[in-house]
Amino acid sequence: MKIKINKKIISYILILVIGIGVGAGGMLMKDKFLPNTGQDTAESHESTKDEIGPLVELSEFTINLDGGGIVKTKVVLEGVDKKSSEEIEEKAAFLEDKVIAVMGSKDLEDMRTANREDLKKELVTELNKICDDQIQDVLFISFMYD
Known part of the structure; x- marks a missing residue:
């Protein structure tokens, strides 16, 4: 009994094996010659999230909210x-202005406790546009709204 092997199937299998070998070899070589890629930077940034960074206190804010109401808060970055x-302190006036702009665009409902985490995330995103991703968290030291 003879088994007939199709040359086309063998060539596909050979190409697949070579492709897997080249891909695996490329990944190993990339790690050896280019160890610091964007993914590694993102992972290292996440690992520093566990560490407490330097804290920079901003001025106390009294902000008129969109649609009425006010919020009085003290923010630490x-x-x-x-x-x-150093960069945060140098750009403090611009950062304070952005805090006022972001929070002033919110209404009273946005200031409630349930939405405060979303507000903090938005502030981090907007403030990092000014400080080139130098801010990892926004802390509210005091927070009153009416």
Whole structure:
């Protein structure tokens, strides 16, 4: 009994094996010659999230809310590393202006406790546009709304 092997199937299998070998080899070579890629940076940034960065206190704010109401708050920014505190302090006036703009665009319902985490995330995103991703968290030291 002879088994007939199709040359076309063998060539497909051979191409698949070579492709897998080249892909695996490429990944190993990439790690050896290019160890610091964007993914590694993102992972290292996440690992620094567990560490407390330098804290920079901003002015106390009294902000008129959209649609009526006010919020009075004291904000502290957490930097990603020791160098970040210098940049945050240098740009404090711009950061304070952005805090007022973001919070002033919200209504009273947005200031409630349930929505505060979303507000903090939005503030981090907007403030990082000014400080080139040097802020890892926004902390509210005091927070009153009416």
